Amino acid sequence: MSFNDVPELPHIAERTDPVIARLIVADANHTHGTSYHLVEQMNAGFQAGTWLLHNRENERAVLKWSPNRGSAPQFLRAADAVERARDAGYPTPAWLAVGIARSGFPYHIQQYVPGSSPSRLTAEVAELLLSVLEQQRGLDIDPEHCWSRYARNRLAGEWDHARQAVAGSGGEGGRFVAALDALVASFGQVELPSEDLVHGDFRLDNVLLRWGRVAAVIDIEALGSGTRAFDYATLLTVDDIDQAGWNLTRAAGEQVAGPGVLAHCFALVALDLVDFVRQRNPARLPLITGPLTDRATALLP
Ligand SMILES: Nc1ncnc2c1ncn2[C@@H]1O[C@H](COP(=O)(O)OP(=O)(O)OP(=O)(O)O)[C@@H](O)[C@H]1O
Ligand SMILES: [Mg+2]
Numbered sequence: 001m002s003f004n005d006v007p008e009l010p011h012i013a014e015r016t017d018p019v020i021a022r023l024i025v026a027d028a029n030h031t032h033g034t035s036y037h038l039v040e041q042m043n044a045g046f047q048a049g050t051w052l053l054h055n056r057e058n059e060r061a062v063l064k065w066s067p068n069r070g071s072a073p074q075f076l077r078a079a080d081a082v083e084r085a086r087d088a089g090y091p092t093p094a095w096l097a098v099g100i101a102r103s104g105f106p107y108h109i110q111q112y113v114p115g116s117s118p119s120r121l122t123a124e125v126a127e128l129l130l131s132v133l134e135q136q137r138g139l140d141i142d143p144e145h146c147w148s149r150y151a152r153n154r155l156a157g158e159w160d161h162a163r164q165a166v167a168g169s170g171g172e173g174g175r176f177v178a179a180l181d182a183l184v185a186s187f188g189q190v191e192l193p194s195e196d197l198v199h200g201d202f203r204l205d206n207v208l209l210r211w212g213r214v215a216a217v218i219d220i221e222a223l224g225s226g227t228r229a230f231d232y233a234t235l236l237t238v239d240d241i242d243q244a245g246w247n248l249t250r251a252a253g254e255q256v257a258g259p260g261v262l263a264h265c266f267a268l269v270a271l272d273l274v275d276f277v278r279q280r281n282p283a284r285l286p287l288i289t290g291p292l293t294d295r296a297t298a299l300l301p
Helices: 018-032 069-087 123-135 147-158 160-167 173-186 229-235 243-257 259-280 282-298
Strands: 037-041 050-054 060-065 095-100 106-111 196-198 207-210 213-217 224-226
Touching: 018 037, 018 050, 018 060, 018 095, 018 106, 069 095, 069 106, 123 207, 123 213, 123 229, 123 243, 147 160, 147 224, 147 229, 147 259, 160 173, 160 259, 173 259, 173 282, 229 243, 229 259, 243 259, 259 282
Parallel strands: none
Antiparallel strands: 037 050, 050 060, 060 106, 095 106, 196 224, 207 213
16 A cells, blocks of 8 residues: 555544544654554553653654544644643653644654552652642743633533533432532632643543652643642542542642632532533443542532
8 A cells, every 4th residue: 555545434433443543643753753653552542542662772652643634723722832841841741743644633752651550549649749739830931722711601501411411310310419419509709810831631540650750641632721739639539539639639629729729629520420421431420420529528618
């Protein structure tokens, strides 16, 4: 097959499909003059589609791509934002190449960083992560892509559909949504600031630790501006958190712009998480809805 023949792709592209990933790597090699080949899929969450690559020199790198062609502009702007964040000292792997494959799927190849993710948010882990989150302060990385604007719009009504779906999903869904509503109402009008860097998915499996330090914050494609309280709120929704980890993260998150900002961000992140699990993995719902309801209640003033 000559390089210019675009092969027929399956109708619904799966990020786990090695055929598509291989084609993307071939395109990337052609465009950037690199020599990568696919090694294996990397362990991951729901949409596992991150691939380990090696090049001719046996150096490792990581391929990420999206089956959503519409996300190409966000990939390209994220590449610039990642570079600016790294210039400011933020510990995220360099993007070695970014582009759009002939199939229209956006991709990027990033530095491989050895390390492993913590499984529990203890005080020790929280201390490491809070120092990373504090580096995000004032790094207004991409005002056009603003997480505080997103949160404001969702909380002003755009989240109603998800709220209703979760409330109607049975089990503890109703009690969970009532707890979020009570939390949001208890703080009245809240202004979300927007001058920080926001990672957008700051969870334990998106952090790599090594030798007791944060080696890298990964899965950063959705980064933008907003309030870093959003990332603190995300950490407060992780599955496994102990009391000391909760206390430290909550206190630091409330320091950012007050307890109301943290609470509003928490309500939105918790709802989006439960709604995602409801759609992708409903068997897990009973495991997370109860604890998140309790945490929402614990954040009441
Ligand atoms: N730069 C990297 N260096 C080393 N390991 C990485 C790197 N990027 C990703 N990984 C590994 O691959 C796993 C999946 O990567 P990542 O978190 O970026 O994708 P994901 O969670 O599957 O993505 P998404 O949430 O976009 O579906 C990580 O948990 C980590 O183990
Ligand atoms: Mg991830």
